[in-house]
Amino acid sequence: xxxxxxxxxxxxxxxxxxxxxxxxxxxxxxxxxxxxxxxxxxxxxxxxxxxxxxxxxxxxxxxxxxxxxxxxxxxxxxxxxxxxxxxxxxxxxxxxxxxxxxxxxxxxxxxxxxxxxxxxxxxxxxxxxxxxxxxxxxxxxxxxxxxxxxxxxxxxxxxxxxxxxxxxxxxxxxxxxxxxxxxxxxxxxxxxxxxxxxxxxxxxxxxxxxxxxxxxxxxxxxxxxxxxxxxxxxxxxxxxxxxxxxxxxxxxxxxxxxxxxxxxxxxxxxxxxxxxxxxxxxxxxxxxxxxx
Ligand SMILES: [Zn+2]
Numbered sequence: 001x002x003x004x005x006x007x008x009x010x011x012x013x014x015x016x017x018x019x020x021x022x023x024x025x026x027x028x029x030x031x032x033x034x035x036x037x038x039x040x041x042x043x044x045x046x047x048x049x050x051x052x053x054x055x056x057x058x059x060x061x062x063x064x065x066x067x068x069x070x071x072x073x074x075x076x077x078x079x080x081x082x083x084x085x086x087x088x089x090x091x092x093x094x095x096x097x098x099x100x101x102x103x104x105x106x107x108x109x110x111x112x113x114x115x116x117x118x119x120x121x122x123x124x125x126x127x128x129x130x131x132x133x134x135x136x137x138x139x140x141x142x143x144x145x146x147x148x149x150x151x152x153x154x155x156x157x158x159x160x161x162x163x164x165x166x167x168x169x170x171x172x173x174x175x176x177x178x179x180x181x182x183x184x185x186x187x188x189x190x191x192x193x194x195x196x197x198x199x200x201x202x203x204x205x206x207x208x209x210x211x212x213x214x215x216x217x218x219x220x221x222x223x224x225x226x227x228x229x230x231x232x233x234x235x236x237x238x239x240x241x242x243x244x245x246x247x248x249x250x251x252x253x254x255x256x257x258x259x260x261x262x263x264x265x266x267x268x269x270x271x272x273x274x275x276x277x278x279x280x281x282x283x284x285x286x287x288x289x290x291x292x
Pocket of ligand 1: 115117118217263
């Protein structure tokens with residue numbers, strides 16, 4: 001288990017699955033030759049052959065008043081087109097409980113956006129029906145994001161994902177549709193990072209002069225820190241996504257802010273450094289991080 005402490009806020013990573021390779025469909029520019037040029041990506045984020053290492057995980061943000069789960073991974077029992085994501089039977093909820101969190105403990109479910117790997121555990125299958133996994137939580141989604149996918153879902157393949165992972169919590173009355181600058185509690189505020197999807201948000205945490213930002217998919221893989229123009233094939237607007245990524249990296253370069261990646265493999269977090277005209281993610285020291 002991986003945790004970080006930001007002032008009074010504790011952040012815990014719960015891994016659903018990690019993968020090596022097979023992600024070129026997400027980042028077509030990230031060929032082995034191209035990523036191997038960036039030494040710092042090895043060994044954490046690429047392997048010796050230049051294959052991308054990626055992670056699907058949730059981040060539990062515990063403030064003095066709220067327990068927040070940021071992104072809910074892929075979920076079990078869901079019928080999906082990508083074979084590695086189809087009908088998963090993984091011990092995510094058991095791992096969550098082993099880390100000290102029962103489903104009922106979660107106050108807020110926060111989806112950075114409504115893609116398939118960020119909404120899965122919003123619901124779980126009980127007696128053939130999709131029910132909210134976190135029954136006592138408010139589910140926070142950007143209004144613009146929800147409206148976009150509600151329209152997209154009409155007659156599209158995304159209908160399945162909305163039907164099994166978003167509509168059930170909405171219909172249970174658990175969803176709060178919020179602006180993309182929404183303040184969740186004293187320590188946690190949404191930071192708009194559009195482009196990957198229309199209403200995509202990152203999550204800014206601050207406590208006692210310490211800061212962290214959870215990227216969401218504005219940076220899918222650390223290779224996009226080195227190569228800021230590399231787009232994800234899943235980007236809704238790749239030009240806007242590139243601009244958002246460059247603005248984000250320029251804002252946080254050489255600052256104390258800990259950058260926590262939503263798909264970054266272990267160690268998952270680091271500090272952005274400007275190197276020449278580009279950027280790197282430094283994962284050595286600097287964060288109050290513990291491995292339990
Ligand atoms: Zn994702």
